Amino acid sequence: MKRARVAWNGAVTEAEPLADGRLRLPDGMTVSEHEVVWLPPVEPGVIVALGLNYADHAGELSFSAPAEPLLFLKGKNTLVGHRGRTVRPAGVHMMHYECELAVVIGRPARRVKEERAYDYIFGYTIANDYAVRDYLENYYRPNFRVKNRDRTTPLGPWIVSHEEVGDPMALRLRTYVNGTVVQEGYTGDMIFSIPYLLEYITEFMTLAPGDVILTGTPKGAVNVEPGDEVAAEIERIGRLINYIV
Incomplete structure:
Protein backbone atom coordinates (compact mmCIF):
# COMPACT_ATOMS: atom_id res chain seq x y z
CA MET A 1 0.00 0.00 0.00
CA PRO A 40 2.16 15.61 4.77
CA PRO A 41 0.81 12.05 4.38
CA VAL A 42 -0.06 11.81 8.10
CA GLU A 43 -1.17 14.27 10.80
CA PRO A 44 0.82 13.16 13.85
CA GLY A 45 -0.10 14.07 17.39
CA VAL A 46 3.52 13.56 18.47
CA ILE A 47 6.75 13.75 16.49
CA VAL A 48 9.74 12.17 18.25
CA ALA A 49 13.09 12.89 16.61
CA LEU A 50 16.60 11.55 17.12
CA GLY A 51 19.94 13.27 17.10
CA LEU A 52 23.19 11.55 16.11
CA ASN A 53 21.71 8.13 15.27
CA TYR A 54 24.37 7.42 12.63
CA ALA A 55 27.97 7.09 13.77
CA ASP A 56 29.34 8.65 10.57
CA HIS A 57 27.17 11.75 11.09
CA ALA A 58 28.31 12.01 14.71
CA GLY A 59 31.87 11.70 13.44
CA GLU A 60 31.55 14.52 10.91
CA LEU A 61 30.36 16.73 13.78
CA SER A 62 33.34 15.60 15.91
CA PHE A 63 31.17 13.75 18.44
CA SER A 64 31.36 10.21 19.73
CA ALA A 65 28.42 7.90 19.11
CA PRO A 66 25.86 8.36 21.93
CA ALA A 67 25.39 5.63 24.53
CA GLU A 68 21.60 6.01 24.48
CA PRO A 69 19.11 7.65 22.11
CA LEU A 70 19.18 11.45 22.02
CA LEU A 71 15.50 12.35 21.71
CA PHE A 72 13.63 15.61 21.22
CA LEU A 73 10.08 16.58 20.25
CA LYS A 74 8.93 18.54 17.23
CA GLY A 75 5.69 20.44 16.66
CA LYS A 76 3.25 19.89 13.79
CA ASN A 77 4.00 23.46 12.65
CA THR A 78 7.32 22.18 11.31
CA LEU A 79 5.73 19.96 8.65
CA VAL A 80 5.30 20.80 4.98
CA GLY A 81 4.38 18.53 2.09
CA HIS A 82 6.15 17.34 -1.06
CA ARG A 83 7.16 20.22 -3.36
CA GLY A 84 6.73 22.67 -0.49
CA ARG A 85 8.97 25.63 0.28
CA THR A 86 11.23 26.11 3.28
CA VAL A 87 12.61 29.49 4.34
CA ARG A 88 16.30 29.98 4.97
CA PRO A 89 16.54 32.76 7.60
CA ALA A 90 18.38 35.89 6.55
CA GLY A 91 21.94 36.21 7.76
CA VAL A 92 22.61 32.58 8.75
CA HIS A 93 25.84 30.85 7.69
CA MET A 94 24.90 27.16 7.69
CA MET A 95 21.53 25.53 6.99
CA HIS A 96 21.48 21.90 5.91
CA TYR A 97 19.07 19.09 5.04
CA GLU A 98 18.74 15.80 6.94
CA CYS A 99 17.26 12.89 4.97
CA GLU A 100 15.55 10.58 7.48
CA LEU A 101 13.39 7.48 7.49
CA ALA A 102 10.15 8.37 9.29
CA VAL A 103 8.29 5.60 11.14
CA VAL A 104 4.48 5.92 11.35
CA ILE A 105 2.78 4.22 14.29
CA GLY A 106 -0.24 2.03 13.47
CA ARG A 107 -1.82 1.29 16.86
CA PRO A 108 -1.47 2.43 20.48
CA ALA A 109 2.04 1.53 21.61
CA ARG A 110 2.97 1.30 25.29
CA ARG A 111 5.77 -0.83 26.75
CA VAL A 112 6.38 -2.48 23.39
CA LYS A 113 8.99 -5.23 23.35
CA GLU A 114 11.69 -5.02 20.71
CA GLU A 115 10.78 -8.38 19.18
CA ARG A 116 7.18 -7.23 18.61
CA ALA A 117 7.95 -3.69 17.45
CA TYR A 118 6.90 -4.16 13.83
CA ASP A 119 3.40 -5.21 14.96
CA TYR A 120 2.87 -1.57 16.01
CA ILE A 121 4.18 0.10 12.84
CA PHE A 122 1.77 1.09 10.08
CA GLY A 123 4.38 2.17 7.58
CA TYR A 124 7.10 4.60 6.59
CA THR A 125 7.60 7.91 4.85
CA ILE A 126 10.48 10.31 4.19
CA ALA A 127 11.42 13.34 6.28
CA ASN A 128 13.90 16.10 5.48
CA ASP A 129 14.57 17.69 8.85
CA TYR A 130 16.42 20.94 8.12
CA ALA A 131 18.73 22.42 10.74
CA VAL A 132 20.20 25.90 11.06
CA ARG A 133 23.52 25.30 12.75
CA ASP A 134 23.93 28.96 13.69
CA TYR A 135 21.18 28.48 16.29
CA LEU A 136 22.45 25.29 17.94
CA GLU A 137 23.22 25.43 21.65
CA ASN A 138 25.19 22.22 21.11
CA TYR A 139 24.67 19.07 19.11
CA TYR A 140 23.28 17.18 22.08
CA ARG A 141 20.53 19.69 22.82
CA PRO A 142 18.95 21.19 19.70
CA ASN A 143 16.91 24.19 20.76
CA PHE A 144 13.52 25.32 19.47
CA ARG A 145 14.97 27.74 16.93
CA VAL A 146 16.77 24.83 15.26
CA LYS A 147 14.18 22.06 15.22
CA ASN A 148 10.78 23.72 15.61
CA ARG A 149 10.83 26.36 12.91
CA ASP A 150 7.72 26.59 10.73
CA ARG A 151 7.73 24.43 7.58
CA THR A 152 11.29 23.19 8.01
CA THR A 153 10.47 19.47 7.94
CA PRO A 154 9.15 18.28 4.58
CA LEU A 155 7.35 14.95 4.99
CA GLY A 156 6.13 12.61 2.26
CA PRO A 157 5.28 12.26 -0.49
CA TRP A 158 3.98 8.77 0.25
CA ILE A 159 3.25 6.66 3.27
CA VAL A 160 4.15 3.07 2.39
CA SER A 161 2.97 0.11 4.45
CA HIS A 162 5.41 -1.94 6.50
CA GLU A 163 4.49 -5.02 4.47
CA GLU A 164 5.40 -3.33 1.19
CA VAL A 165 8.66 -1.84 2.45
CA GLY A 166 9.87 -5.06 4.04
CA ASP A 167 12.94 -4.74 6.24
CA PRO A 168 13.26 -1.02 7.13
CA MET A 169 16.80 -1.61 8.36
CA ALA A 170 18.04 -2.37 4.83
CA LEU A 171 17.20 0.78 2.86
CA ARG A 172 19.46 3.18 0.95
CA LEU A 173 19.06 6.94 1.62
CA ARG A 174 20.23 9.64 -0.78
CA THR A 175 19.93 13.42 -0.92
CA TYR A 176 20.34 15.50 -4.07
CA VAL A 177 20.85 19.27 -4.28
CA ASN A 178 20.03 20.58 -7.74
CA GLY A 179 20.38 17.06 -9.12
CA THR A 180 23.77 16.25 -7.57
CA VAL A 181 24.11 13.50 -4.95
CA VAL A 182 25.40 15.08 -1.74
CA GLN A 183 24.43 12.52 0.92
CA GLU A 184 24.20 8.74 0.91
CA GLY A 185 23.73 6.17 3.65
CA TYR A 186 21.94 3.01 4.74
CA THR A 187 19.39 2.53 7.48
CA GLY A 188 21.34 -0.53 8.59
CA ASP A 189 24.01 1.88 9.87
CA MET A 190 21.72 3.33 12.53
CA ILE A 191 23.22 3.16 16.01
CA PHE A 192 19.79 2.41 17.50
CA SER A 193 17.52 0.26 15.35
CA ILE A 194 13.83 0.91 14.84
CA PRO A 195 12.74 -1.98 17.13
CA TYR A 196 15.13 -0.77 19.82
CA LEU A 197 13.82 2.78 19.53
CA LEU A 198 10.19 1.70 19.81
CA GLU A 199 10.90 -0.26 22.98
CA TYR A 200 12.99 2.58 24.43
CA ILE A 201 10.44 5.32 23.73
CA THR A 202 7.30 3.43 24.76
CA GLU A 203 8.80 2.44 28.08
CA PHE A 204 7.98 5.97 29.31
CA MET A 205 5.41 7.37 26.85
CA THR A 206 2.48 6.06 24.83
CA LEU A 207 2.55 6.53 21.07
CA ALA A 208 -0.77 6.78 19.22
CA PRO A 209 -1.73 5.83 15.65
CA GLY A 210 -0.30 8.40 13.26
CA ASP A 211 2.53 9.47 15.57
CA VAL A 212 5.91 9.69 13.87
CA ILE A 213 9.48 8.80 14.83
CA LEU A 214 12.27 10.48 12.84
CA THR A 215 15.21 8.10 12.96
CA GLY A 216 18.21 10.34 12.25
CA THR A 217 20.41 11.10 9.25
CA PRO A 218 23.76 9.82 7.93
CA LYS A 219 26.76 12.02 7.18
CA GLY A 220 26.82 14.45 4.28
CA ALA A 221 25.41 17.72 5.62
CA VAL A 222 25.89 20.47 3.01
CA ASN A 223 24.83 24.09 3.14
CA VAL A 224 21.76 25.03 1.05
CA GLU A 225 20.81 28.41 -0.37
CA PRO A 226 17.64 30.09 -1.65
CA GLY A 227 16.81 28.73 -5.10
CA ASP A 228 18.08 25.21 -4.34
CA GLU A 229 15.96 22.16 -5.09
CA VAL A 230 16.57 19.44 -2.50
CA ALA A 231 15.39 15.87 -3.07
CA ALA A 232 15.48 13.31 -0.25
CA GLU A 233 15.18 9.75 -1.55
CA ILE A 234 14.72 6.45 0.28
CA GLU A 235 14.69 3.10 -1.45
CA ARG A 236 11.23 1.49 -1.81
CA ILE A 237 9.53 4.60 -0.39
CA GLY A 238 10.02 7.44 -2.85
CA ARG A 239 11.53 10.84 -3.54
CA LEU A 240 10.63 13.95 -1.51
CA ILE A 241 11.29 17.26 -3.28
CA ASN A 242 11.54 20.61 -1.50
CA TYR A 243 12.60 24.15 -2.42
CA ILE A 244 14.67 26.62 -0.40
CA VAL A 245 13.41 30.24 -0.48
Whole structure:
Protein backbone atom coordinates (compact mmCIF):
# COMPACT_ATOMS: atom_id res chain seq x y z
CA MET A 1 0.00 0.00 0.00
CA LYS A 2 1.33 3.41 -1.04
CA ARG A 3 -0.76 6.53 -0.65
CA ALA A 4 -0.46 10.29 -0.40
CA ARG A 5 -2.56 13.05 1.09
CA VAL A 6 -3.29 16.01 -1.20
CA ALA A 7 -5.55 19.01 -1.64
CA TRP A 8 -7.58 18.92 -4.85
CA ASN A 9 -10.51 21.02 -6.00
CA GLY A 10 -10.96 22.61 -2.58
CA ALA A 11 -10.88 19.40 -0.54
CA VAL A 12 -8.30 17.21 1.21
CA THR A 13 -8.23 13.68 -0.15
CA GLU A 14 -6.04 10.60 -0.46
CA ALA A 15 -4.26 9.70 -3.69
CA GLU A 16 -2.37 6.69 -4.96
CA PRO A 17 0.35 6.55 -7.61
CA LEU A 18 -0.20 5.24 -11.13
CA ALA A 19 2.44 3.74 -13.39
CA ASP A 20 2.38 6.77 -15.72
CA GLY A 21 3.27 9.16 -12.88
CA ARG A 22 -0.27 10.45 -12.42
CA LEU A 23 -2.36 10.16 -9.26
CA ARG A 24 -5.65 8.33 -8.79
CA LEU A 25 -8.17 9.88 -6.41
CA PRO A 26 -10.78 7.87 -4.43
CA ASP A 27 -13.54 8.68 -6.97
CA GLY A 28 -11.44 7.18 -9.78
CA MET A 29 -10.39 10.51 -11.30
CA THR A 30 -6.74 10.80 -12.32
CA VAL A 31 -4.73 14.01 -12.05
CA SER A 32 -1.17 15.15 -12.64
CA GLU A 33 1.08 15.42 -9.60
CA HIS A 34 1.47 19.10 -10.46
CA GLU A 35 -2.30 19.75 -10.29
CA VAL A 36 -2.53 19.05 -6.55
CA VAL A 37 -1.12 20.56 -3.39
CA TRP A 38 0.86 17.88 -1.58
CA LEU A 39 0.27 17.62 2.16
CA PRO A 40 2.16 15.61 4.77
CA PRO A 41 0.81 12.05 4.38
CA VAL A 42 -0.06 11.81 8.10
CA GLU A 43 -1.17 14.27 10.80
CA PRO A 44 0.82 13.16 13.85
CA GLY A 45 -0.10 14.07 17.39
CA VAL A 46 3.52 13.56 18.47
CA ILE A 47 6.75 13.75 16.49
CA VAL A 48 9.74 12.17 18.25
CA ALA A 49 13.09 12.89 16.61
CA LEU A 50 16.60 11.55 17.12
CA GLY A 51 19.94 13.27 17.10
CA LEU A 52 23.19 11.55 16.11
CA ASN A 53 21.71 8.13 15.27
CA TYR A 54 24.37 7.42 12.63
CA ALA A 55 27.97 7.09 13.77
CA ASP A 56 29.34 8.65 10.57
CA HIS A 57 27.17 11.75 11.09
CA ALA A 58 28.31 12.01 14.71
CA GLY A 59 31.87 11.70 13.44
CA GLU A 60 31.55 14.52 10.91
CA LEU A 61 30.36 16.73 13.78
CA SER A 62 33.34 15.60 15.91
CA PHE A 63 31.17 13.75 18.44
CA SER A 64 31.36 10.21 19.73
CA ALA A 65 28.42 7.90 19.11
CA PRO A 66 25.86 8.36 21.93
CA ALA A 67 25.39 5.63 24.53
CA GLU A 68 21.60 6.01 24.48
CA PRO A 69 19.11 7.65 22.11
CA LEU A 70 19.18 11.45 22.02
CA LEU A 71 15.50 12.35 21.71
CA PHE A 72 13.63 15.61 21.22
CA LEU A 73 10.08 16.58 20.25
CA LYS A 74 8.93 18.54 17.23
CA GLY A 75 5.69 20.44 16.66
CA LYS A 76 3.25 19.89 13.79
CA ASN A 77 4.00 23.46 12.65
CA THR A 78 7.32 22.18 11.31
CA LEU A 79 5.73 19.96 8.65
CA VAL A 80 5.30 20.80 4.98
CA GLY A 81 4.38 18.53 2.09
CA HIS A 82 6.15 17.34 -1.06
CA ARG A 83 7.16 20.22 -3.36
CA GLY A 84 6.73 22.67 -0.49
CA ARG A 85 8.97 25.63 0.28
CA THR A 86 11.23 26.11 3.28
CA VAL A 87 12.61 29.49 4.34
CA ARG A 88 16.30 29.98 4.97
CA PRO A 89 16.54 32.76 7.60
CA ALA A 90 18.38 35.89 6.55
CA GLY A 91 21.94 36.21 7.76
CA VAL A 92 22.61 32.58 8.75
CA HIS A 93 25.84 30.85 7.69
CA MET A 94 24.90 27.16 7.69
CA MET A 95 21.53 25.53 6.99
CA HIS A 96 21.48 21.90 5.91
CA TYR A 97 19.07 19.09 5.04
CA GLU A 98 18.74 15.80 6.94
CA CYS A 99 17.26 12.89 4.97
CA GLU A 100 15.55 10.58 7.48
CA LEU A 101 13.39 7.48 7.49
CA ALA A 102 10.15 8.37 9.29
CA VAL A 103 8.29 5.60 11.14
CA VAL A 104 4.48 5.92 11.35
CA ILE A 105 2.78 4.22 14.29
CA GLY A 106 -0.24 2.03 13.47
CA ARG A 107 -1.82 1.29 16.86
CA PRO A 108 -1.47 2.43 20.48
CA ALA A 109 2.04 1.53 21.61
CA ARG A 110 2.97 1.30 25.29
CA ARG A 111 5.77 -0.83 26.75
CA VAL A 112 6.38 -2.48 23.39
CA LYS A 113 8.99 -5.23 23.35
CA GLU A 114 11.69 -5.02 20.71
CA GLU A 115 10.78 -8.38 19.18
CA ARG A 116 7.18 -7.23 18.61
CA ALA A 117 7.95 -3.69 17.45
CA TYR A 118 6.90 -4.16 13.83
CA ASP A 119 3.40 -5.21 14.96
CA TYR A 120 2.87 -1.57 16.01
CA ILE A 121 4.18 0.10 12.84
CA PHE A 122 1.77 1.09 10.08
CA GLY A 123 4.38 2.17 7.58
CA TYR A 124 7.10 4.60 6.59
CA THR A 125 7.60 7.91 4.85
CA ILE A 126 10.48 10.31 4.19
CA ALA A 127 11.42 13.34 6.28
CA ASN A 128 13.90 16.10 5.48
CA ASP A 129 14.57 17.69 8.85
CA TYR A 130 16.42 20.94 8.12
CA ALA A 131 18.73 22.42 10.74
CA VAL A 132 20.20 25.90 11.06
CA ARG A 133 23.52 25.30 12.75
CA ASP A 134 23.93 28.96 13.69
CA TYR A 135 21.18 28.48 16.29
CA LEU A 136 22.45 25.29 17.94
CA GLU A 137 23.22 25.43 21.65
CA ASN A 138 25.19 22.22 21.11
CA TYR A 139 24.67 19.07 19.11
CA TYR A 140 23.28 17.18 22.08
CA ARG A 141 20.53 19.69 22.82
CA PRO A 142 18.95 21.19 19.70
CA ASN A 143 16.91 24.19 20.76
CA PHE A 144 13.52 25.32 19.47
CA ARG A 145 14.97 27.74 16.93
CA VAL A 146 16.77 24.83 15.26
CA LYS A 147 14.18 22.06 15.22
CA ASN A 148 10.78 23.72 15.61
CA ARG A 149 10.83 26.36 12.91
CA ASP A 150 7.72 26.59 10.73
CA ARG A 151 7.73 24.43 7.58
CA THR A 152 11.29 23.19 8.01
CA THR A 153 10.47 19.47 7.94
CA PRO A 154 9.15 18.28 4.58
CA LEU A 155 7.35 14.95 4.99
CA GLY A 156 6.13 12.61 2.26
CA PRO A 157 5.28 12.26 -0.49
CA TRP A 158 3.98 8.77 0.25
CA ILE A 159 3.25 6.66 3.27
CA VAL A 160 4.15 3.07 2.39
CA SER A 161 2.97 0.11 4.45
CA HIS A 162 5.41 -1.94 6.50
CA GLU A 163 4.49 -5.02 4.47
CA GLU A 164 5.40 -3.33 1.19
CA VAL A 165 8.66 -1.84 2.45
CA GLY A 166 9.87 -5.06 4.04
CA ASP A 167 12.94 -4.74 6.24
CA PRO A 168 13.26 -1.02 7.13
CA MET A 169 16.80 -1.61 8.36
CA ALA A 170 18.04 -2.37 4.83
CA LEU A 171 17.20 0.78 2.86
CA ARG A 172 19.46 3.18 0.95
CA LEU A 173 19.06 6.94 1.62
CA ARG A 174 20.23 9.64 -0.78
CA THR A 175 19.93 13.42 -0.92
CA TYR A 176 20.34 15.50 -4.07
CA VAL A 177 20.85 19.27 -4.28
CA ASN A 178 20.03 20.58 -7.74
CA GLY A 179 20.38 17.06 -9.12
CA THR A 180 23.77 16.25 -7.57
CA VAL A 181 24.11 13.50 -4.95
CA VAL A 182 25.40 15.08 -1.74
CA GLN A 183 24.43 12.52 0.92
CA GLU A 184 24.20 8.74 0.91
CA GLY A 185 23.73 6.17 3.65
CA TYR A 186 21.94 3.01 4.74
CA THR A 187 19.39 2.53 7.48
CA GLY A 188 21.34 -0.53 8.59
CA ASP A 189 24.01 1.88 9.87
CA MET A 190 21.72 3.33 12.53
CA ILE A 191 23.22 3.16 16.01
CA PHE A 192 19.79 2.41 17.50
CA SER A 193 17.52 0.26 15.35
CA ILE A 194 13.83 0.91 14.84
CA PRO A 195 12.74 -1.98 17.13
CA TYR A 196 15.13 -0.77 19.82
CA LEU A 197 13.82 2.78 19.53
CA LEU A 198 10.19 1.70 19.81
CA GLU A 199 10.90 -0.26 22.98
CA TYR A 200 12.99 2.58 24.43
CA ILE A 201 10.44 5.32 23.73
CA THR A 202 7.30 3.43 24.76
CA GLU A 203 8.80 2.44 28.08
CA PHE A 204 7.98 5.97 29.31
CA MET A 205 5.41 7.37 26.85
CA THR A 206 2.48 6.06 24.83
CA LEU A 207 2.55 6.53 21.07
CA ALA A 208 -0.77 6.78 19.22
CA PRO A 209 -1.73 5.83 15.65
CA GLY A 210 -0.30 8.40 13.26
CA ASP A 211 2.53 9.47 15.57
CA VAL A 212 5.91 9.69 13.87
CA ILE A 213 9.48 8.80 14.83
CA LEU A 214 12.27 10.48 12.84
CA THR A 215 15.21 8.10 12.96
CA GLY A 216 18.21 10.34 12.25
CA THR A 217 20.41 11.10 9.25
CA PRO A 218 23.76 9.82 7.93
CA LYS A 219 26.76 12.02 7.18
CA GLY A 220 26.82 14.45 4.28
CA ALA A 221 25.41 17.72 5.62
CA VAL A 222 25.89 20.47 3.01
CA ASN A 223 24.83 24.09 3.14
CA VAL A 224 21.76 25.03 1.05
CA GLU A 225 20.81 28.41 -0.37
CA PRO A 226 17.64 30.09 -1.65
CA GLY A 227 16.81 28.73 -5.10
CA ASP A 228 18.08 25.21 -4.34
CA GLU A 229 15.96 22.16 -5.09
CA VAL A 230 16.57 19.44 -2.50
CA ALA A 231 15.39 15.87 -3.07
CA ALA A 232 15.48 13.31 -0.25
CA GLU A 233 15.18 9.75 -1.55
CA ILE A 234 14.72 6.45 0.28
CA GLU A 235 14.69 3.10 -1.45
CA ARG A 236 11.23 1.49 -1.81
CA ILE A 237 9.53 4.60 -0.39
CA GLY A 238 10.02 7.44 -2.85
CA ARG A 239 11.53 10.84 -3.54
CA LEU A 240 10.63 13.95 -1.51
CA ILE A 241 11.29 17.26 -3.28
CA ASN A 242 11.54 20.61 -1.50
CA TYR A 243 12.60 24.15 -2.42
CA ILE A 244 14.67 26.62 -0.40
CA VAL A 245 13.41 30.24 -0.48
